[in-house]
Amino acid sequence: MTESICRALRDGALEGEHAPALTIKDSIASPFGFHVFTHVLTQLSSQILAGKSQSRGLVLVALSRSPSFYVDLLKRRGFDVASSKKWIQILDCYTDPLGWKDRLVESGNIAHLYSEASSRASLCKNVKDMDKLFTSIIELGKGLVGQGKVRFCVAIDLVSEIFRHASISSVAGLLSNLRSNDQVSSIFWSSHSDLHEERVTAVLGYISSMVASVEPLNQSANGLRCNSENLSLLERNYWKGKFHARFKRRNGRVRVMSEEFHVEQSIINFTPLSSEDEMINRSLLPKVQFSLQLSEKEQIDRAKVVLxxxxxxxxxxxxxxxxxxxxxxxxxxxxxxxxxxxxxxxxxxxxxxxxxxxxxxxxxxxxxxxxxxxxx
Amino acid sequence: MNQRASNLLDEALGLVDDGSKAWPLSGRVVLVEDRVETSAAFVLHHLVKRALSPHSSNVVVFLALSQPFSHYDRVFRKLGCNLGAQSENNRFFFLDMLMSEFPDGDEGGLVALYGKIEKVVSSLLQENKKCITIVVDDLSLMEAAANGFSNYVLDFLHYCHTLTSAFGCTLVALNHEDIYLGMERPALILQLEYLADILMKAEPLATGLATDVHGQLTILNRGMWDGQGSSRNRICNFHFRVKENGVEYFSPGSRA
Structure with a gap:
C-alpha cells in the first residue's frame, strides 16, 4: 500500500493535470505521521537517485526539525550526503521562522550563533509570507533541475506549523499553487489533525489526491489516561498502529486501503492487517462455556456424518x-x-x-x- | 533506601548511570504535566538537582514564573543543594519573571526573553559548557502573561526547541493538564505533547485518596531518533509519596 503511494508520487504528474499530492495525518493518540513522512521521503529519494522517478530533485521544507536532522537522517539511511546538493535542497523554516534571531542580532543583543548550522540550507525568516515561501520553494527547485520541462518534488514536513502563522485560505492557496505549478512532479506533507479545526483537515483532503492517516489500534485509549491495567494496551499504541490510505482517481473513484505498522529503531514497517488484532479482540470477548465456532476439523467431521x-x-x-x-x-x-x-x-x-x-x-x-x- | 527508591524515576528517564556517559537528556524535550490534586513540582526539583549534582558539569537556566527565588532556595536546601552557591559558580541562572507581562499584539517581550536565554547559552558555549538545561516553571503562567495568546508561547518554545536541536540543550517544562480539560482543541498542550520526547504525567490514584500514596506518575519515554539506546517507546507507571526532604517512588501494589 505504501508502495502504491510512493509509486504515485514517483510517477508524478501527467501533462495538463495537477501533481499528485499526499497528506499524511495523525493525532496525539498515535503520533507517527512523522515516521510515515520520513519513510515516504527516503523511498522517494532513493527513486530520484536511481533515476526512476519523473522528478530529478526534491525540495524539503523543514518546519518541525532542523535541516541538520534531515541530513543526519539521510546519512543514516545510507544516502550519499556529499552529493546531496545535486538532488535535494532544504528550505530552513525551522531555525528562525519569525525572524526573532535576526531582530536580536540587529539590536546588538548577541552575535549570530547560527552561521554554520544554516550553511547547508537556505533560510526562510518569515513563514507568514506565503508568496515569499512559494517563490523560494520554486526557486530552490529550479536551482536543482533548471528551467524547462524537468520536474521536482516538494516535501513539507509539517503543514500544521504554517497553519499556526497563516490563514487557512492562504495556506491552501500556497499548496494548490505548488500542486499546479508545471515544474512540480509531486508534493507531500504531514499534519497533526487534532491541532486544527475539522475544516482544515477537509481542505487538506480536497487539495490532495491521496490521504494517509495514522490511527491507534484501539480508539478508546486516548492520551495517557491510564492505570496499571491498561498500561500494556496503551504501550502497544506507542509503537504500533493502523494505517489507512485513501486514493482519489481522476474519474472520482475513491479507494481505501488499510495496513498495520510498527515502529522499530525509528523506522516504520508496514504489514498487512494481521489476525493478531482479531485474536486480541476475540480474547476481549466474554469467556463462554461453549464454542460458538467450529474448527476446520470439526467442520470436516460434521460433513461426513450421513443423516x-x-x-x-x-x-x-x-x-x-x-x-x-x-x-x-x-x-x-x-x-x-x-x-x-x-x-x-x-x-x-x-x-x-x-x-x-x-x-x-x-x-x-x-x-x-x-x-x-x-x-x- | 532513598537512593535506591529514587531510581524508579531515574530509570524511567534513563538517568541511571551518570558520570560515564553524557547527560542522557541532552537534546531532548521533557514535558511534565500535573493536576491540581497532585503537583509535579517535585519532578522539576529532582531534574534540577540531578543536573546540578557535583559529578556533572550541567548548567541550569531557570525561568521562574510561579515562585520567587527564596522559595526554590528553601526547597533545594532541604534536598541538599545550595542554589546561591550554584549561581555564584555560574551553574544556576535564575530568571525571575514573576512580574513580567507580554502584552497582546506584541511578541517583543518573549523575543527579549528568548534573547536573554540565547545570550546565556552562547556565553556558556564559549566557556565550553555543553550541557544546558532550560527549565520553565510553568507554561500556563507564561500563557497568562501573554494574555492567553498561546501562539506566542508556542513560538517562544519553538525557538527554545531550536536551542535543543542545535546545541543539545535540554528543555524541561511544567504545565497543568486539568486547566485544558474542557477545551475542544487545547492547542498549547497538544502541541507540546507532540514536541516532547519525554512526557510525564502526575495524577491522583484512580481509586481515590490514600494516606501513604500521594499520586501516580506515568512516564512516556519516546525512542531516540538516532538509533542509540532504547529505541522503542516505553511507558512506566509508578506511585510516589512526597516527603519533607525527598520523594519516595515505588511500584503499584508494593505499599498498603
Missing part, C-alpha cells in the same frame, strides 16, 4: 417414498396377487421392508388421518 433420511447406499438414485405409486409398484401390480401385494424395498441392500396389504380396498398409503374416526 438418517439420506440414501445410505451405493450410488443408486435416491428414491424417497413420497406416498404416490412409484414405477416399480405399478410393475408389480401388473401381476396382482389375490390376497395382497408383496412389496420389497429393492433399494436396500441390507434389509427390506415387507408390507402385506389387508385388502384391495385399502389405499396404498394416504395422507388421511388414521385417527379421524375417533370420536374425541
Amino acid at each position: 438418517p433420511f439420506e440414501h445410505q447406499g451405493n450410488g443408486k438414485p435416491i428414491q424417497i417414498y413420497d406416498g404416490r405409486r412409484s414405477l416399480a409398484d405399478s410393475k408389480n401390480e401388473a401381476a396382482p396377487v389375490a390376497t395382497g401385494v408383496l412389496q420389497t424395498n429393492e433399494n436396500s441392500s441390507t434389509g427390506e421392508i415387507i408390507y402385506l396389504r389387508d385388502s384391495d380396498d385399502e389405499r396404498p398409503d394416504s395422507d388421511e388421518d388414521p385417527d379421524d374416526d375417533l370420536d374425541i
